Amino acid sequence: MKPAPFEYAAPDTIDEAIHVISQNDPDEVKILAGGQSLMPLLNMRLARPQLLLDLSRVRELAYIRELDAGVAIGAMTTKRDLEESPLIRERHPLFHAATRLIGHPQIRNRGTVGGSFAQADPAAEYPAVALALDIEIVAQGAGGTRRIAADDFFITYLTTALEPGEILTEIRVPELPAGTGWSFQELARRHGDFALVGATVTLRLEAGRCSDPRIVVFGVVDRATRFAEAEALVAGQPAEPATFERAAAQVAESIEDPLSDVHGSGEYRRDLARVLTQRALVEAAGRAN
Amino acid sequence: MGAAKQIRVKVNDVDHDAVIDPRTSLADFLRGELGLTGTHVGCEHGVCGVCNVLVDGRSVRSCLMLAVQADGRDVRTVEGLADGEKLHPIQEAFMEEYGLQCGFCTPGFMMSICELLERNPDPSDEEIMEVIGGSICRCTGYDSILRSVRTAAAKLGGARA
Ligand SMILES: Cc1cc2nc3c(=O)[nH]c(=O)nc-3n(C[C@H](O)[C@H](O)[C@H](O)COP(=O)(O)OP(=O)(O)OC[C@H]3O[C@@H](n4cnc5c(N)ncnc54)[C@H](O)[C@@H]3O)c2cc1C
Ligand code: FES
């Protein structure tokens, strides 16, 4: 047996889960969702909670619900359910494309949307999508429910705005305005690995000029990041290669202290950020109308 | 240890009742408690895929699932593929196409492929590669595994092949 000993609880409802947390020291409780990040940490004893609170029997947390202009997704919805949902595929193609790039089918069968948001891995796809689409995160604790903007949610490596004892219950994904072009690009050593670097872009075209550009890059610093200076070089400019090259170069320049490890040096990652941003801009412009 | 938990799990169509430490992984439960050592363990952090089993028809890493989480579920392992002495078409296809050498990775591949062919009897090469890309084989090379899946699909009556 690899993990250190823990007590285990698997409540059936959110209320019960919150009650269990309130009976314990919230710092000693760890929430278990799909286990695709947490189980390795338990096996390596990097996480040693007193109580493991398993949400996998909380049926009310697994749903994909259409909103007026978007979709609400329950935290325990698996990536497999999302990738197979016609609603997500047809109305939220950026979200769908990013989901397909997460791990392998065997990982997506168990890994949940809430788990990826709460995990906040700097190389993960969903935090980048959250910034590009202005996804809202809904959290519930003993003190009630609150909504958190993506901008305020992801703080740094593996750290979010969730308080100890708070449960992420839902994410709310706005629908992109009609005609918006989008792209999701990443480079991984092998299919299914975490990306080395990735870039996602949304933009619209008005009479051949770009409007409302969003440029988000992940895997280069401690969290997915929007690049406002680069966006400013795209907004109002003609949708042509020179515009995109300039903006992509600006992204590379704006990156301070890029991550560096055995998989890729900081300078390599910085250059990848430039290349992938450029590809994403070109593809997004091609899809806009 | 944490308070022991009582579970009932169906494994290869047989119900098992057990009392276990909650930190027991599904892989260790299958191997250690039930003696089903066809499910292998390698990395034990989700990367290699030798521990893949089916839970309610979906392939999952049994090293990343707790046995308590399998309470009330339907688990299938490589031991459940053959019908007595008669090999499953996926197993026959692996033999015919040289889909294995040392065999360490094979049970994990087979269970993921089983899920694939049950849900999609006529998969494209791209769909096959996505699934077999979720397991690591260090001997065979993926070409013969790809051929094994195509042949298995044909044997099962799906297929293009
Ligand atoms: C081989 C492999 C490849 C992978 N590749 C990728 C990849 O390419 N891209 C990627 O993004 N991810 C990848 N992952 C990680 C995977 O996507 C995880 O599923 C995900 O990071 C966590 O989701 P989970 O449901 O498994 O959460 P868990 O592992 O159960 O939990 C993760 C963390 O989130 C907390 N948590 C979970 N749910 C909640 C909640 N509702 N409220 C509050 N806190 C919560 C847990 O306490 C824990 O700290 C990979 C994993 C493996 C094993
Ligand atoms: S042992 Fe489970 S994935 Fe390697």
Ligand code: FES
């Ligand atoms: S046959 Fe030896 S690892 Fe695959």
